[in-house]
Amino acid sequence: MDNLQKILLEQINSNLQSISLYIEKLAREEIKIDHSKIYLIDYSIYEWLNTSEYESLREILEKENQEAVNAIMNKDFGEYCRKVYLQIEILLNKFIMEYDKDNIQDIESSKFRRLNFFFKNVKEQDKQYKKIITNIMNIRDISSHGDSKGRSISNRVEIKGKSIKIKLEKLKKTLLTKEVQDIFSEFIDYRHPWNPNITGDPKQGYAYILLYNLKDEYFDPNSIIEYIENNRRLVYQYKLGNDFKIFLDNYQPKNELKKFFDEQEKNYTTIRDTMNWFIQEIGKHLSIT
Template sequence: MDKVAQNLLEQINFSLKNIALYLDKLTREEIKIDSSKIPLIDYSHYLWLNKPENDELRKQLEEYNSQSINDIINDDFVEFCRKIYLQIEILLDQFIAKQYGSDKVKDKLYYKKTRLADFFKVINGSPENFKARSYEQYNIITCIMDIRDVASHGDWNGKSIEERIEAKGKSIKISLSLLKYDFTKTEINDIFSLYLVNKKAISIYEDLEKRTANIILYDLKDTFSSVEEVVSHIINNLNLLHYKLGNKVEVIPSKTQPQNKLKEFFDKKDYQKIYETIKWFIEKIVNFLKEN
């Protein structure tokens, strides 16, 4: 029996054991059956992963996949996202090492979402004005990353995992009008970044001619978790901010606030959609690694 056939039989046996566990739980009425939610990723299908030098890599991926199946059975969505993320991280590191060198993998300032965006850019031919957020798979994977991050860090304020995920995904939008004629994006950034845990989690869309700006803030500090709190704080301190914003500036919360897409993703718990996304990701990245 050749190596590929042996690996395939081992994977089939492995999958049957997980299904047996699933059916055992069903007979004890611990879960409701939905066979479409069992993501049996067959890593033996990918010849690149079956090369002898990638044997340990494949086994690690299979182990995390096995654990993710148990998380579905137990309906533990947070742990499921963590196990899926670990599989993504392993393969993404392989991509970074192949594309940019092994030293880049160890670069702590090369953040995981930037790595993921670079992957999407490369496999799409590195187009100009590339926007990773325009890809559904990118948005799903970043939600998985965010849930994993929340779950991996404790909370000293006693908030539940659901509350922390809601806070992580929340963003607010504020509009400025009647700004001074020579206002700058940097001045606005300096003011509003003070309300953020990550000072770079801000988007500013300015119009110099109309003297307006729209600001979206992400990753808000606990003390400024609502748009009303931020607007009130700025208005109360305008006497100190006039030199940056102007004497007649108006600060108002935008009528339409951004969706909390992370909370929606968490509440939906769409195991099948995530399975389809991770399968797509594996095929894309393994094909890249095979061809380069």
């Protein structure tokens, strides 16, 4: 036997000894598991999911839950949110099918509309849980779609979560709330009843405008003010009044979605705890249908 063979055999023996010691430590429970770092949901602890009626539902949930392992190991928070959202969607669909006797909702409804329907039927509502689930859904949307401009997920999260608040004063007294909403809708990517959100009373000469899902060119809130001022005489005096004033409100909204995304390490645990609450509440309501 030459020297090279001896060296190889010694290395093999050393590796085998290391493996043997590791197995012994596991057997003696010397290697402790930090349960606070286990972010997967344990569906086996819920009695309602362990009944024959919901056995197939639990199996589907567990499959999606297991697929979140890679996202956790890769520290891919966006993908983790996407996998968790699939579980939320499965539970929401089940809740709506069995609890909505009047067929107000269906699986074709917007996910946010279905989520609102669920929270309206929860007796002890927790706004924090709703906010967390909404953040999960928003990050899921971003992670599931590509970006033609090549922006990172982090950048797109910041854009999605950004909102601005503008104040108008000295408006013409004939101005309607809907007219103000129409005017400011040109600065957002898509419009719905709460975007732009108008508060105050234009007929009293003032209004507050909250805008989100801003177009790229208006991501800097000062750009909206500048655009309107530059076109004051040509366009906006006619629409808002000869002497109107426009400026950013002193209290600008915080970017809650960006904060949620940035605090990833903390929010793995937050999401797990939120899901535990959500699953329990779903079970409570399904048991009374």
